[in-house]
Amino acid sequence: LISVRFSRTRRDGEPPLVNGWIPFLGKALEFRKNAHGFLAAHKEKHGDVFTVLIAGKYMTFIMNPLLYPYVIKHGKQLDFHEFSDQVAPVTFGYPPVRSGKFPGMDEHIQRSFRLLQGDNLDNLTESMMGNLMLVFHKDYLDGESEWRTESMYQFCNSVMFEATFLTMYGKPAHTNRHSGMVMLRQDFVKFDNMFPLLIARIPISLLGGTKIIRDKLINYFHPQRMSTWSNTSGFIKERAALFEQYDCMGDIDKAAHHFAILWASVGNTVPATFWAMYYLLTHPEALAVVREEIHCVLKVSGLEADHNRDVTFTREQLDSLLYLESSINESLRLSSASMNIRVAQEDFSLRLEGERSIRVRKGDIISLYPQSMHMDPEIYENPEMYKFDRYVEDGKEKTDFYKDGQKLKYYRMPFGSGSTKCPGRYFAVNEIKQFLSLLLLRFDMEVVEGQEPCSLDSSRAGLGILLPATDVQIHYRPRQAREEE
């Protein structure tokens, strides 16, 4: 490993600097393995704001969530896109959007995100429900009544990957499902396994066959092929039309952009779905309340759980599933480990609360690490415990959480913050709700007894939802079949 001499000395007004000889890459990987513990130990020693050199970058961590608003509102001096515009193109293989080569494209891309939200969610939700039912029925509910065994992650991955893909990109001509979906998913998993290394800017040429796999994945989205697909979401259609306006953008570059959106839309959603399902299935009291809530909503709308009819949920019905939403948010709290990054655009003084401020140098990174907040016992009693109704109070969503006696503006941040907050967050929560509702309505399912509790694999700490360290075996059978016995 390369070592760099720590040449910078702390100036007046700057946060404490974690000093010493720091292995260039080693620290980054060590950090990734146990970021939560690493930061907690430094917080203990240096207080709630400190600077560490990680992978060649000076990173200032703001550990106290009461200080988060001071960072999040600093849009002008603290920029997120500078970082993502360097890292995403290298990871997904497209030319940087803000390089000057594609004038106006960045603004258009940002504007396209509205197509994932608000009224646009109605179409997405309807399409997702149809696609979820298609995949569930064809692959898992094909009439057999006996119990089957499956790996839970595998199950979530195969259903959510394909249903999300169909909802985003549409279906091929003359048939409902894309050929080669299993291969695409397998290649995606291989690429995704390398994702933490690519984000750490390890050249793809050093990562074995990863480049070949990425090229294959990108090629799946060749504009010629995509032009034959129908039922494509407005979001993807608008982006495809935008890319057509730039003559200097090659077909493979366009395809690479679409591939990046595939990663954004399933990379976190699949593990998030896994955790939401795992916690429900391993907490019978939560499962009973959530199941009852889903049945109630369907009954109120006159749509009893008739197994021969398609289930439809309106967006309002999905919004009214308070306990289901709380259970999903609770599993996101327990499994998310994303880092919010801002890059200082100039030397400046970052105002924190009261008279307090810190000096920041141009090019430095300011980081929020919400996992530390999610696991803070002062904010969340018994933070390592899954409490499905943690976010419900008096029949409404609970939004008041406290630190040092003060109400927190930010208390749950799996989707990032401020202007760079995930634009797909409403769609993501909706699709997980749809997946779980169908699961509870259409399947009998249980976790196979005698397995170790599932733990988090921290190897992608900082990058989003953590994967499980091991898969979990489940038994399932179609509900309808049982009732007809």
Ligand code: HEM
């Ligand atoms: C960005 C989380 C699902 C589309 C992000 C960011 C996070 C995140 C943490 C970075 C924000 C920041 O750094 O401040 C998640 C989680 C998901 C999820 C936890 C699932 C549980 C989705 C879905 C879509 C999506 C389903 C699309 C359909 C995007 C896009 C960006 C993004 C396009 C980049 C935004 C930009 O460049 O400004 N997501 N996401 N995400 N997400 Fe999500």
